[in-house]
Amino acid sequence: MKSIVFAALWVVFILVQPLRAGPLIRVAADEWPPFSGDNLPEKGLSLEVIATVLTRAGYDVQVQILPWARVLKSAQTGQIDVVGSLFNDPERAAYLLYSESYYSTPVHFVQKAGSGHVIAAPADIYPLSVAVGEGFLYEAAFDSDPQINRVVVTTTTQGLRMVAGGRVDLTLDSLDVIEYALAGGLSRLGPELEILPEPLARNDLFMAVRQDHPQAGEIVRDFNLVLDEMRGDGSFARLLAKHGS
Amino acid sequence: MELAGAQKRAGASERSKLGLHVVLVAVLINAVLSVVSAGSQLYLDYERSRQSVLSGAEQIEKSFHGPVTDALWRYDDSQVGALVEGIGAHASVAFVTVTSTEGTVWRHGAEQGRQDVLRRFPLVHHGGPLSGEGPSGGVEVGVLELGLTFEGAVSRVWAQFWTIALSNFIKTCIASMLMLAMFERLVTRNLRRISAHVGDADWLRTTLPLRLPRREGGARDEMDDIVAALNLAQTRHVAALEAVQAEIAGHHATHAKLEQQAQELAFAVQNLKETNREQMEFSYAVSHDLKSPTNTMAMMLDEVLHEGAGVLDADARMLLEAAVDTLGRMRNLVDRVLAYSLIVEGVVEEEPVDLGALAREVAAEFSDQAEAIGAQIEIAPLPEVTGDADQLRVLFQNLIGNALRYADPQRPCRIAIFPAEEAGWEAAFTVRDNGIGIDPAFHRTIFGLFKRLHTYDEIPGVGLGLTLCKRVVTNHQGEIALASTEGEGAAFTVRLKRKTDG
Incomplete structure (x- = not known):
């Protein structure tokens, strides 16, 4: 009798699990290792942080990697709920509700080894060509300066290879991204590239919920709360350490 | 009638051989023309397709050279890969490879070597920031190799060929059956009817005309002309037959x-x-x-x-x-x-008679009379004839006797007997004298019974001599002709035994 009741309760428990699960949150980021990528552990640092925090906050999280332009478009059209791994941009704040920053990374220039470029002021960049990622944000003044000679690329890897190939003078990105690239598939280019020591800026990484999500504010609030908790109990640091940060 | 009936039965059971021959010839001619026409068309189509493939290569180069060069320039591997896939999707492309100057290769399609045409395009980036212009005016970022195949063109041509062949076959079958049916209706049926009519043993004995089954007011054709000619011939023949x-x-x-x-x-x-x-x-x-x-x-x-x-x-x-x-x-x-x-x-005892010998014998009988008047009788060799020697003797006796009797006393009597023109006769001779001659007015009557131009006292005679000569000549299926003028002698030409043809 007891076993029958116990079994019945288990069946009910299993059946109600979907009812117990929290709302589904669709999270998307672009291929931007080490922060996000299909082949990265847990899809990258940013997506593991976001997924871990939101799951701990009681949400059911679904993660996917998309091209950056599609990530933003999908957020605008409601095909995804959360954009992971982005810098804060006032233009995007019109349709995205940003969380607290969960990570900070410096943005450095990279030049061809021995080219001797010195970037002390924006004007130092003007005579040079700079490979920039399409849709990427680096630094507000840099991003809006019309005098910069931009060569648009799709990925940071492209930019690094163009610099190594002498096709552009500079490229820039998060130091984490640059170091990850040079430690991985572009390791052979290491001797040919030089990371300028002075960062252009230090950017915070955020997660952002689309403004038209009915629980946008709640999700951000929950994210922030859990993030604080995880920082407090050390689990966040352990999480970052997993990714070498 | 029996023959006509048999012809009708044969015609009804057999197909139209003439129609089959006509249709066969038409089909053969159509087949030959179709093959030539289709062959020309297919060849032209194949050539156009070939040219299209070759110009496609130019189009591909024009369309993709820039984007591939740019993608290589930017190290946009995924874009290069996407563009290579796009080029490779072209129907006439057997394979495509893009090789960067760093040695990275993107490939799509079959192994190299199976293409019909190979085109190679160097990818050179011109302009742009930090272009690094080289001696050629640009920076080489890679090579685009395009292998083109005419397999698609050939496949299309074969597909067209089979389509044309099948459609022509079906069309020919249908047209042949229709032609055969029409030929049977328009020609063979009428020919059988004409044949049956003409084959009737009595068709030239009656005036019953042949009529082909025609609708009232229907168009006439050459069959009707034949029938009209046959009916006219029939009518004429009947009329001629009656005549x-x-x-x-x-x-x-x-x-x-x-x-x-x-x-x-x-x-x-x-x-x-x-x-x-x-x-x-x-x-x-x-x-x-x-x-x-x-x-x-x-x-x-x-x-x-x-x-x-x-x-x-x-x-x-x-x-x-x-x-x-x-x-x-x-x-x-x-x-x-x-x-x-x-x-x-008129009884003639047939035997070979030497006329010359006979004439000489008769002349010898008159030798005394001739000598008495100083007459000379010359006899040339005469032909032989089959006849009655006695009657022929009487003939010579009267002719020579008359010549001596009617000699002209004013000149020596000369009598000549010689062969005459005997074409159409077994023998012919002439007895000519230089006597008193005979008036042409009496040339016919002088052969009459008892006819004389002189009294007995002037020149003795009975008037039967020339009648006897004519009778002997008649008995020998011959004729006797007189040529004479009064005072200039006379020539009697005798022709004996008329030759018959054959």
């Missing part, structure tokens, strides 16, 4: 009449022969019976003259001498009539 039949009937009537006339003629001839024979028998009998009394009277008168030489006066003697002379004339007449009666019978 011939009428002519035959007329000939039969004429023949019957002629037969009757021939019978009457034969009867008359027989009667005439009988009459002639009786006349000749009468003449012979009378002349023969007269000969004895005349001879007796002549003997008596001679006796009287001889015994009464001293008693008779001059007048009595003259009368008796005149009587003797008259009796002599009568005896001569009786002899001549007797001879004529024998010859006029």
